[in-house]
Amino acid sequence: MTAHHKMDKADSRNRLDDMVQGLVGSPMDRPDGPLKVSGQATYAHEWDVPGMLFGVLARATISKGRVTDVASIPLIGKDGVRAVITDDRLLRRPAQGGADEAPPQGSRQVDYFGQPIALVVADTFEQARHAANILKISYEPMANAAFDPEAEDTPTDKPEDDQLDQGDLDKAMADAPFTVDQVYRTPGHNSAAMEPHCAIASWDGDKLTLRGSYQMLNFNINELADALHIVPENIRMLSPFVGGGFGSKLGISPEAVSAALAAKEIGQPVCVALSRPQVFETTMRRSETRQHVRLACGTDGVLTGLGHECLVSNLPEEEFYEPVTQATHFMYGGKNRKLGIQVARINRTCGGSVRAPGEAVGMQVLENAMDELAEEAGIDPVELRRRNVPDRHPEQDIPYSSRRFIEALDEGAKLFEWHKRNKTPGSLREGDWLVGHGMAGAARVNILSEAKARVTLCADGTAVVETDMTDIGTGTYAILTQIAGDMLGLPASKVETKLGDTDFPAGPGSGGSWGASSAGSAVFLACEEIRKKLAEQIGSEETDLALANGRAGTGESMRSFADILDGQDISAIGHIEPGKTLEEWQQATYGSYFAEVAVNAVTGETRVKRMLGVFGAGRILNEKTATSQCYGGMIWGIGSALTEELVFDDRDGHIVNHDLAEYHVPVNLDVPQIEVVLLEERDALASPIQAKGIGELGICGAAAAVTNAIYNATGIRVRDYPATLDKLLARLPEQ
Amino acid sequence: MKPFAYARASDRDGARAEAADNALYIAGGTNLLDLMKLEVMAPDKLVDINRLDLSELADTDDGGLRIGALVTNSDCAADQRIRRDYPLLSRAILAGASGQLRNKATTGGNLCQRTRCYYFYDTAMPCNKREPGSGCQALAGFNRIHAILGASEACIATYPGDMAVAMTALDARVEIENVDGAIRQIPIQDFHCLPGDNPERDNILENGDLITAVILPRPVEGKQIYRKVRDRASYAFALCSVAAVVQMDRETIAAAALAFGGLAHKPWRDETVEALLVGEKPSAQLFGRAADQLLAEAQGHGSNDFKIPLTRRVMISVLQEATEKGAAA
Numbered sequence A: 001m002t003a004h005h006k007m008d009k010a011d012s013r014n015r016l017d018d019m020v021q022g023l024v025g026s027p028m029d030r031p032d033g034p035l036k037v038s039g040q041a042t043y044a045h046e047w048d049v050p051g052m053l054f055g056v057l058a059r060a061t062i063s064k065g066r067v068t069d070v071a072s073i074p075l076i077g078k079d080g081v082r083a084v085i086t087d088d089r090l091l092r093r094p095a096q097g098g099a100d101e102a103p104p105q106g107s108r109q110v111d112y113f114g115q116p117i118a119l120v121v122a123d124t125f126e127q128a129r130h131a132a133n134i135l136k137i138s139y140e141p142m143a144n145a146a147f148d149p150e151a152e153d154t155p156t157d158k159p160e161d162d163q164l165d166q167g168d169l170d171k172a173m174a175d176a177p178f179t180v181d182q183v184y185r186t187p188g189h190n191s192a193a194m195e196p197h198c199a200i201a202s203w204d205g206d207k208l209t210l211r212g213s214y215q216m217l218n219f220n221i222n223e224l225a226d227a228l229h230i231v232p233e234n235i236r237m238l239s240p241f242v243g244g245g246f247g248s249k250l251g252i253s254p255e256a257v258s259a260a261l262a263a264k265e266i267g268q269p270v271c272v273a274l275s276r277p278q279v280f281e282t283t284m285r286r287s288e289t290r291q292h293v294r295l296a297c298g299t300d301g302v303l304t305g306l307g308h309e310c311l312v313s314n315l316p317e318e319e320f321y322e323p324v325t326q327a328t329h330f331m332y333g334g335k336n337r338k339l340g341i342q343v344a345r346i347n348r349t350c351g352g353s354v355r356a357p358g359e360a361v362g363m364q365v366l367e368n369a370m371d372e373l374a375e376e377a378g379i380d381p382v383e384l385r386r387r388n389v390p391d392r393h394p395e396q397d398i399p400y401s402s403r404r405f406i407e408a409l410d411e412g413a414k415l416f417e418w419h420k421r422n423k424t425p426g427s428l429r430e431g432d433w434l435v436g437h438g439m440a441g442a443a444r445v446n447i448l449s450e451a452k453a454r455v456t457l458c459a460d461g462t463a464v465v466e467t468d469m470t471d472i473g474t475g476t477y478a479i480l481t482q483i484a485g486d487m488l489g490l491p492a493s494k495v496e497t498k499l500g501d502t503d504f505p506a507g508p509g510s511g512g513s514w515g516a517s518s519a520g521s522a523v524f525l526a527c528e529e530i531r532k533k534l535a536e537q538i539g540s541e542e543t544d545l546a547l548a549n550g551r552a553g554t555g556e557s558m559r560s561f562a563d564i565l566d567g568q569d570i571s572a573i574g575h576i577e578p579g580k581t582l583e584e585w586q587q588a589t590y591g592s593y594f595a596e597v598a599v600n601a602v603t604g605e606t607r608v609k610r611m612l613g614v615f616g617a618g619r620i621l622n623e624k625t626a627t628s629q630c631y632g633g634m635i636w637g638i639g640s641a642l643t644e645e646l647v648f649d650d651r652d653g654h655i656v657n658h659d660l661a662e663y664h665v666p667v668n669l670d671v672p673q674i675e676v677v678l679l680e681e682r683d684a685l686a687s688p689i690q691a692k693g694i695g696e697l698g699i700c701g702a703a704a705a706v707t708n709a710i711y712n713a714t715g716i717r718v719r720d721y722p723a724t725l726d727k728l729l730a731r732l733p734e735q
Numbered sequence B: 001m002k003p004f005a006y007a008r009a010s011d012r013d014g015a016r017a018e019a020a021d022n023a024l025y026i027a028g029g030t031n032l033l034d035l036m037k038l039e040v041m042a043p044d045k046l047v048d049i050n051r052l053d054l055s056e057l058a059d060t061d062d063g064g065l066r067i068g069a070l071v072t073n074s075d076c077a078a079d080q081r082i083r084r085d086y087p088l089l090s091r092a093i094l095a096g097a098s099g100q101l102r103n104k105a106t107t108g109g110n111l112c113q114r115t116r117c118y119y120f121y122d123t124a125m126p127c128n129k130r131e132p133g134s135g136c137q138a139l140a141g142f143n144r145i146h147a148i149l150g151a152s153e154a155c156i157a158t159y160p161g162d163m164a165v166a167m168t169a170l171d172a173r174v175e176i177e178n179v180d181g182a183i184r185q186i187p188i189q190d191f192h193c194l195p196g197d198n199p200e201r202d203n204i205l206e207n208g209d210l211i212t213a214v215i216l217p218r219p220v221e222g223k224q225i226y227r228k229v230r231d232r233a234s235y236a237f238a239l240c241s242v243a244a245v246v247q248m249d250r251e252t253i254a255a256a257a258l259a260f261g262g263l264a265h266k267p268w269r270d271e272t273v274e275a276l277l278v279g280e281k282p283s284a285q286l287f288g289r290a291a292d293q294l295l296a297e298a299q300g301h302g303s304n305d306f307k308i309p310l311t312r313r314v315m316i317s318v319l320q321e322a323t324e325k326g327a328a329a
């Protein structure tokens, strides 16, 4: 029994508001929380598979060329080494999110430093690691590698459908009384999820079981099948717990295919885990960007022109590019517009989706430029943004679905007491510290993804939710339990949510913030179907049905499920598909950030003193997990602003700081008490549960609030992220 | 990790006896194990010294303190006598690493911790320190954390630690027992080496030499400051750190001991700078001259150029604070 729904029109029934169980929206603790903190949640590397061997990938130490020899023979059979896998099907790079097919294979061709070349398999992990370390690989290097995206002779191309030239921006710039014309740079990032990538492959005849750490099993299974040249029906992938993804586990990575190939060749299960440096070198990086922003406005602060032209990079032939201007297209008005993206083809680790691809860096820079324009025009930064909220999409002339941007600005300004801030840059000093305040807007496109989930109301009065959707630490177990609980009138303890198994109906995967609203809608639809069946059984209308605490009925006569079901489970699959509402309306989530920073007047060290984020993202399914997502995004925003940077050696393109000692994510002391406020909102066009995505919104512009505050504190604009102290030093006050 | 032999010593004689060729002592293991996993270091044998009787923090006859080589960083920083008489040391230790690491890290191991140079850590890169004669990839590479003082063409790495910088300003001595059981004490300033032509050598320890203690002289009057500048608020190595012990005699500076971290292959101390300050009245000009003196030969290598103005500013600021009126310890 499948309940299918295509999102072609608004659903303003707000059904979840009528449910009496009262779980949705509440800050319910994650059902998986106790398992995780007590070590009972089994992560990819923790499965105890009998007879398991260990594989370690050996890497390329050149940046471009061909492998001429892998000296396996001297290693095999000694010190526990079982095999050295150099199969042509080994992945050269990870699969992009949603690829649904194998990424480039065959590791004889070297495209970047650190690329996996061979898998060394041994009895123990230590033996495999040592053998991989001493494995001699010979190369024929090619000289024409490119490492610097901005070098003149680096080849570039322009994705055709991401170039916009509307009106006459040059003229708008020339005519306007106030303009900003600046170049900004953001560095590359690595997701640096807590759990490194890992896969354990075991074969039973033709059937492969792969336990791994992946975000989107619905696609991953096809990627793996394609890479191995087998049919997906012969694969079962399991990812019940994922220790963070942030985009790096959207597609399969080299460990998955190498583990499967090795296990097949040797005839024993094989576990392949990446070390931290390997995570940096062989999983997706966020591209560095160069962004040229031009803004023009009249004396009223209303934009007449907006330019956002960007240079990003990726490996040759990769289709993915960092979609920097994604939100710029719809965020602010301005008739004359020039937006574009250029991709430099360089030999560095593959570029791919990292939390909020596009907006994370694009909004960050756009919101810096808006701050500069506010100052030029002498208009309060909050007010400047309010004046530039367009009625309809400035390029496509379509309406917006619900958009609480202005409310987020106003609420944020009120709570932060923005009016009390010191308006003269560099003039507020407390001892050695220069204090400043800054704000920025937030926006992230909203996506609904095709998703299926099965819900079974069991004869014993419990319910089970099943989908291959993943919980990457975001709270999927919690919210799906809440939705099913409310729709079926069951307390959370009576609902079991099972995830991360490709034997279950295909969910949407965790990515692009669509997981909760898409998987949640599928569960909602399945539950609606079950409610209909229940209504039939007790001879009433579904809409008249009251369900609470395991009982169903119409008002007075409430009967227990066990009684109604009489030994028969009711099971239904919910199937949601995106439809016209995604094309005919601009759907996005919005918010605002406010930050107070202190910059050390002697050293230039910046410390964030307080930070507020106000967000509107449709119906909030769980206040606690949604808030945590926003915290996480804002913390990454602090990292983006101040510390995080992938450093590439410009002589060979290798990542210099490939560990967490030198790739500086923020630590506790870098993060002040962050306040998050979630606005009440229902987006009828977004999903049947009126929810939108919230997983990425918290980062989309957060860094700009910090750097705008640095400007307010010091009078120094850092346009080259991160704002490390060396970039401030020369212009700090004399001693 | 290359396979290695392991011996657990129960006393000093046993430890020294086990320490044959290419054997290394292991204490907390927080540095050595990391390097062994990456095969940056690949000893044939480890001698575990954790059972040795070197965990005591004891008063010395002349009013100082003897910090056993196995006293953990956490215990040392928390010790009441250290906090009262050598607050500089306590602050320096607490400014380093993380709580978990400090619980494991030992006094001897901390002194011997190796550089954090990125190229040293990556076995695919040429590095004279790891593989003498292979070249220095940092010199023309990314060298944000590298040395501006006392470096050589062969190596521009820094000694990354904090604890030893404070100990240098406190005129500590390192007690070492050699393979034959002979004990010697050397000033901590002479413990670490400059890279010169032999950057593979971090310090003066010879094969089998066991650090047994660090000895602090009796406490001195004056103000003690440890200022560490880094890329994030915690859990990052110093870009530049300043340890200062300054005594005032009314309006003039009576004594000044200044040691710098993050600038050189060893905690940096320049007695000509201190001589320039002693007997003078504090002033912006004086501090400026002292900074000029310190940095006269400083040389940046590209990404670490900023360390020169940074050090200047931090040093002046520390001296201002150290000589402020009414400033007691």
Ligand SMILES: Cc1cc2nc3c(=O)[nH]c(=O)nc-3n(C[C@H](O)[C@H](O)[C@H](O)COP(=O)(O)OP(=O)(O)OC[C@H]3O[C@@H](n4cnc5c(N)ncnc54)[C@H](O)[C@@H]3O)c2cc1C
Binding pocket: A661, B024, B025, B026, B027, B028, B029, B030, B031, B032, B033, B034, B049, B069, B095, B096, B097, B098, B101, B104, B105, B106, B107, B108, B109, B110, B111, B112, B113, B160, B161, B162, B163, B209, B210, B211, B212, B235, B236, B237, B238
């Ligand atoms: C992520 C990270 C961040 C850090 N941040 C900082 C920081 O900010 N500031 C800082 O100062 N430190 C920092 N550290 C370094 C830390 O302080 C050192 O790892 C620690 O002090 C080493 O002590 P250990 O006892 O674990 O030494 P081990 O790892 O056991 O040994 C280190 C070396 O010392 C030798 N050794 C040990 N004991 C003796 C002895 N008694 N005699 C002779 N040789 C001996 C060993 O043979 C080995 O070569 C950091 C470390 C990490 C991993």
Ligand code: SF4
Binding pocket: B115, B117, B118, B119, B120, B126, B127, B128, B129, B130, B135, B136, B137, B138, B139, B154, B155, B156, B157, B199
């Ligand atoms: S600076 Fe020293 S440690 Fe770093 S690469 Fe050069 S020789 Fe090696």
